[in-house]
Amino acid sequence: MIYNNLPKFAADNERIYDKRDEHTPDNWIKRNPGLIRLTGKHPLNAEPSPSRLYDEGYLTPNSLFYVRNHGLVPKLDWDTHTLEITGLVDNPRIFSMDELAAFPKRQFPVTFPCAGNRRREVNLFKQSKGFNWGSAGVSTAVFGGVMLRDLLLACGVRIPKEDEEDWHVHFEGAEMLPNGIYATSVSYQYIMDPRNEVLMSYEMNGELLPPDHGFPVRLLLPGIIGGRMVKWVKRIFVSKTESDNWYHIYDNRIIPSHVEPEEAIRDKWWQNPSYIINPMNINSAFAYPEEGQIVPVSQESFKCCGYAYTGSGNRITRVELSLDDGKTWILCNIDQQIPSPITKKYWAWAIWSYDLPLKKLLQCKEIIVRAWDSTLNTQPVNITWNILGQMNNAYFRLKVNLEENSNGEMNYRFEHPCLTANIASGWMVPKKDKQGSEPSIKTTPKVGKAYTQEEVNKHNKPDDCWIIVKEGVYNVTDFIKLHPGGADSIIINAGGDCTEDFVSVHSTNAHNRLKKYRIGYLVTSTQNEVENALALSPKKGRKLSSRL
């Protein structure tokens, strides 16, 4: 049926073959250059800027919807792809995509974030094992698909005895990753509850899913973090036991703050079912003012605005600003928040705004935003560190700097806590790192043999593979097959400098492992050259240019 109250889909014409994908396995995919890449060239992990995300309106165009890929994008075909449903069902079946799409279609707007959204704030507080999402690792689209419940019923799914432990529905994607396939499981009862509107989705904003979002079919769990929504699904099975897939156990879990990585593995913290992440928690962020935005003090008011979201189909009931560190709060307008047409659950975000009279900022150093939802819970004041740096939903704090320009005019300059990876701006970023160079990019001591760039460039094949990381030269030929992130992501950098890619995704542990492959250092001439390698990002402060 047609739902009258769904927002309209906007045109999405900005997709191109991006130069950065040229030498990667994803070079067949058109992407939007407006996405900011967080982990180098490959795999694609990317988000738009907060202001771009906001400007696009209630629905994020598919090409700007944040992307979290663990490896290369499987090249699948609508006509040949199949979805198998098996396990505790009376009639196991293998569906073609046409058969799937013949089931009644549901569609409704859904917002979901990466569980790592706002992780860079966590990492600037204390480094976690994860790369630097800004605050726009969250997006909204109208997803269309078939109710998974209907598919399972069509396969004669069995029914647990009334008093029996809950069963589990398992999802397996088409990816082959270093830690096996990407898979997870979700409560059987949750899936079977029609009010949870769990879809096998094949449509996004009125078009087929783009490859980065799971074409031809992904799991869609409204109200739940993106990491649980397996993309490129090949197989679903119903079981009495929970998944023991690596990604189900060692990712998307919040281990209590005091537990460090080694202890977590040794004492089996990852295996504690209490620590799994499913629903999104309550979160909110500013889109405007933007990071670094300058507004004259003489201006009467400024429209502060942004987005807020929560999990479980709950409604965002309040968004509030504080100019006095939480002593008092100003109520913002909720401009748009669209429930699902059938269940009336709020699977999608709230767009908020407040027209702030600027005289209120004269004594104010910081503007805080927080949201509340219909459970009467709100966001925490402070960051709660955890090994994976996930689910950060602490108050979003914007600094207000009163500054005089060269004409003697007074301005407010606003600062976000930080932006995405490799953009050295924001009040949480240490001052020394804002002078031009990125904090994590430091040179390696000049030990061993000296190599020129040209010499390194020759070792650019899988069976003869050198790389440069922080001006150290490494022969990683023997390591390629051992790389937890997969061989591909090394091979595409063979013979080149992969400092940016390396530091954005690797822990101290990986830095230490790398050391044993060091054969020498790179000859660089002067500091000037380093400076030349840095270019001002088109919009936001200084950023390392791509080395390719």
Place this chain on the structure above:
Amino acid sequence: MIYNNLPKFAADNERIYDKRDEHTPDNWIKRNPGLIRLTGKHPLNAEPSPSRLYDEGYLTPNSLFYVRNHGLVPKLDWDTHTLEITGLVDNPRIFSMDELAAFPKRQFPVTFPCAGNRRREVNLFKQSKGFNWGSAGVSTAVFGGVMLRDLLLACGVRIPKEDEEDWHVHFEGAEMLPNGIYATSVSYQYIMDPRNEVLMSYEMNGELLPPDHGFPVRLLLPGIIGGRMVKWVKRIFVSKTESDNWYHIYDNRIIPSHVEPEEAIRDKWWQNPSYIINPMNINSAFAYPEEGQIVPVSQESFKCCGYAYTGSGNRITRVELSLDDGKTWILCNIDQQIPSPITKKYWAWAIWSYDLPLKKLLQCKEIIVRAWDSTLNTQPVNITWNILGQMNNAYFRLKVNLEENSNGEMNYRFEHPCLTANIASGWMVPKKDKQGSEPSIKTTPKVGKAYTQEEVNKHNKPDDCWIIVKEGVYNVTDFIKLHPGGADSIIINAGGDCTEDFVSVHSTNAHNRLKKYRIGYLVTSTQNEVENALALSPKKGRKLSSRL
């Protein structure tokens, strides 16, 4: 069916006819004197002490389950009481209790709080319109009853069109209150979802509901605050519109902090559907150490313990203590948390404990407890004031005082923020109020005519009704029928001193209204007499003895 994993019901033999009920309309009800009364004699609003609540175990005995009554308890009979189901149903029906009980029975443990639980902390921060619940206005029982969904289906409940606005199910109780009957409405879709396990409940811990808890039948909404669960239900109807009952609109709503009472009414803040309270938010409290408990520094460790709860069927996943104002957190044990046998939802609380090595307290002034649930949300740091002072779930803070006794031994003395109404102890209670007299009980200026106690006593009838409040004498005969709290609660005090009852439930506004009925003041002899009227509460500091 019999569920094997339900906790056992304990004997509940402490119910007596309480002297305090003697002259009230509730004098036919046996009650547990272990309940602490919060609003004087009548109506009954009462909670146990936190340690008593904890000591009773996972299930609270019915007689100690907190009570929130708005007026007298309707005297209903199993054999004659009926429940009408009407509105948008094809076959409206009137059920006898036997007919109700013939439907399949569900039973599972449910925790629910009064939305005002922990309100005294709010009131000590800034006075709200509500009386002083401590932190034990929450209890747990195994409720038994019929799924409301089944009843509605038996009446041929109609089904909204797919894209239609949500309908509402209305509940009306048997009470006649000053603002009309007690009624509310709940989302139709919510009620019809079998995973929400909404019951018409007639059983509590294996016995029929006690009168104070809605005998013979009440609404039970697992995961939702008590105020929504209408007791003594007479009529249910299905409608396209939401309830406009006074208690649905003007109670159990959280209006943003900056809104004061007059503004809320003038600008229709109460009518904003965003501000309704349904699910419980995340909360936790200490049972031990108790308020005022003294523990020798030389003792090796102390078992801190308490309870934590949340709404929506979510699981309490972590309970944590901080000894350094939230900088670091210690993980507590979750000793017991029992899901519903069928849906596996966590409708009931988590019992937590941690064996604290006392040497850790040597530099510690405060122990904080907070809980997290499976939505990855947690409790807020600070109290969020609101007109009704509801849903306070700020960190629960226990003060640690290091003290030397007369033998030169060092002890820790622990302080809760506060206890219930009229118990002048706890670190939030102003020091001046701990000297023996209760803060709100101050004498009125001696203006007008002087009356002796004996003279006042003679005016003890509805058509000739004087009362004493704070040593002022008032002729309230003409006011009885205007009293927003009902005539009964004045008449039971006719000719007597109702200071305690009055101050515990009335706002400044009511104090001002009372003034116009003043006819004089009470003659008291010496300060000694006042002192004599004060008696030490059996367990906790000084408390005004009952004046009857």
